[in-house]
Amino acid sequence: MTLHHAAGVGSQRAAGLYERSRPSYPMAALAALADALPLQAGRTAVDLGAGTGKFTRLLALTGAEVLAVEPVPEMRERLAALLPGVVVTAGTAEATGLPDGCADAVVAAQSWHWFQETDALDEVERLLRPGGALALVWNTYDTSVPWVRDFQDIFFRLAPRDLPSPPLASGIGDPDNRWRRSFEGRPGWGRVHERHWPNPHSTTVEDVVERMMSSSHIAVLDAAEQERVRADLESLLGAHEPTRRGGDIEMPYMTDVYWVRRR
Template sequence: MAIHEAAQQGYSNESSTYQRGRPEYPADLLGWLERDLGASAGAAVVDLGAGTGKFTKLLARLGASVTAIEPVDAMREQLVQAVPGVRALPGSAERMPLEDACVDAVACAQAFHWFANEAALREIHRVLRPRGRLGLVWNVRDETVDWVAAISKIITPYEGNVPRHYTGRWRQPFEGQDLFTPLQRTVFAHSHVGGFDQVVIDRFMSVSFIAALPDERKRDVEARLRELQEVFPELRQERVAFPYQTEAWLSERRG
């Protein structure tokens, strides 16, 4: 399985930090998952690139029969602990250990940009039943807020060639293809509320390309993040509300 080095190393190093620091998903998303994606009770659903199981847990709440596929062992171990009893398998977007036309929906949360390629689309098409649906979900930071933009300014210089959602390159495989219908977007307001260490430090130390840095450079990034508390009073509060917009993109299998 071909996994980007930053994902393999970073997520292996900081899987527990990822589990602590990553936001959950807005309650309003549940209706979209059930109604639009078709992840309703009894439906067979794949959580592709499932990470530590934050999204898997949401799908399981709907009563769907969920198969979580995650290539990084450390992340999958966290998932099994977080969502006991879920079927969790090693695999990649280009090679899922599943039969043809066996699931009603495939969901990718915080993940599709890692494997946005034609081979992945063909594999997703293969495992979906006719008219099965593909849902892509991201919690996107609201950088219109000054201190959120300041955080991005600290971490972005480290990203290198790591695939990122904000570039929009993940849309390219959908252009000029006949496997899926055009993507439709729905947006939900969201906020991750918690202590500064959880919603800022753990959140950004678990970013793949930060987590993959040598320890000394990681300490430097953390120190710079902590310095933001001296500039922005909001970050000195006992509870910090980190603003997000949750983007939910939907497409249907053709053929």
């Protein structure tokens, strides 16, 4: 299996931080997606790049059978321990190892930007039954908030040039979401549907710092570079008025959900 270095090594080092510090997703987003795909008992959903199962556990609530695909062993181990009722398998989005036509829906939450999109779409088309759908989900920063823009600048300052990146902000009205281009001129797909929800995440300064430190391209840095990132973050957050009043902070996210159906 071929993985971007940051995804493979970073996720191995930071699997525990990833589970503790990352937000979940609004139940309203799950409900809308379950209705649209639909997801219910008797149907099967494949979760690509499932990680530690942040979205997998929500998919399981729909009653659908969930097949979670995750290439990083440390992530798979945590996912299997947290969700013993979910089938967890080693594989990539480009080569899942699952049988042809096994899925009514394929979902990628916070992961599609890591994939080789053409190869991943080939695999999705192989997995989907007629009329099945692909859903892409991201939690994105609300960069209309000034300090969040500064936070994001720290995040990308040390990113390698070839680092795949998720949408940098909510995709509302944004024609530049790069993943959309994969569907241009590709036969057999319908139009892209989308919905967006505020997803404020009540947390602490410590957890916000750990959220950053769990990011794949930062987790692969040497110890000295990681400490510089940590110091810059703590300085930024220390100047943020709500954190000076006790250390709690609300991280403003948006949850962006897109789905597209095979004709």
